[in-house]
Amino acid sequence: MSRLGHDIKAALHQIHSIAGLVLALLLSLIALTGAIMSFEDEIVDHLNADIMHVAPRTVPALMPDELVARLKAAQDLGKVSAxxxxxxxxxxxxxxxxxDEQGARxxxxxxxxxxxxxxxAPRGEEFFATVRRLHRWLLIPGDAKGWGRQITGVAALGLIVMLISGLVLRWPRRAGSVKMWLKPxxxxxxxxxxxxxxxxIGTWVLPVYLVMTLTGLWYSFDWYKDGVVWLLSRPEVAEAKMQPKMSAKAARAAGRAEPAPAIGFDQAWTTFRRDEGDHFSRALFTLPAGPGTLIRIRSWGKDSTLDTTRDEFRIxxxxxxxxxxxxxxDKTLGEKIIANVLDIHRGAFLGWPGKLAFMxxxxLMPLFAVTGILLYLSRRRVRRPAQPSLGRLVPGE
Structure with a gap:
């Protein structure tokens, strides 16, 4: 190897080591919480199988507004949002x-x-909500508006640096040998x-970690999200998605300044059922956070296997x-990739084998933290100059 190549590898080794030491615990925490959430849907559905279904009846189901009214009459549960x-x-x-006013839901x-x-109430909901806040925002106050979002993003960028530098550092002389790459x-x-x-093992998981980090950055930095939208979407779609959105706090303030008319779900539900019939499996109706009368509807088809493959309406x-x-x-390939960012992030786009592999x-992230720290400590011991034994010391030296 040339002197220049040796110097480059030495610099990369230093960068790899420093980034690993600084981010080891943080990356392990983020990775482990992500692993816990890998099969969240299946776990929650299993835990709540007894309350998610009822015996069908011959009488028609209540309209949503009537259902909400009866629910509120029975007990005070706060404002229904969806x-x-x-x-x-x-x-x-x-x-x-x-x-509520304190931000609790x-x-x-x-x-x-x-x-x-x-x-x-669904069992496991609060547990996974806490794990999700820890995974995304490290439980730092402010959630998506706090510093936790940027910290996890910086950790993801650091992981990309470690993946690239690690790949360069371990490049074997026989690069075409599968055994050299994949057999410990x-x-x-x-x-x-x-x-x-x-x-x-780092080579085994490198592609998975790259997918995780490149999609995880979507949730950390607006500039990254806007760049992906600009790159993969049609111009008119990108322009609509990149419009600044009103924050929840601003929406509440606007709502206090100009009281919003009382609206319900019935009209939107009637229109949706008229247009969609029974071609959907479930639909999430969300009331506007502030003033306005537009209800957002996310609808999943009966053949939908992913949570992100859904239609969206405003009524x-x-x-x-x-x-x-x-x-x-109707989305282009790029727009479908954007829509499926979350399922790509957790491997669900490959079905349960993909979710298992990503989990x-x-x-395995803590393995790299532990072995990396052990390698650093052993390297420090090797480089430490040997101390002469006390028996060989000459008085006065």
């Missing part, structure tokens, strides 16, 4: 509530669609074994007029 309705007559209605409820009887040497011991595990809650309809089938890769 309901999830289904075309399945045996599916319970899920009711979600707005945040009451637990959602599953409700019988025929008589508004409360079936129960368990016959080694001590520092050599740590290096083998760190390098080889005026007063007139029932469809203001906009954004169908997943295992995330759970």
């Amino acid at each position: 309901v999830t309705l289904s075309s399945d007559p045996s599916a319970a209605v899920r009711v979600r509530f707005a945040r 009451p637990a959602s409820l599953y409700v019988d669609p025929y008589d508004a009887h409360v079936l129960g 040497n368990f016959g080694l011991g001590g520092r050599a074994l740590h290096r083998s595990l760190h390098a080889v 005026d809650a007063v007139t029932g007029q469809v203001i906009s309809a954004e169908r997943y089938a 295992i890769a995330a759970a």
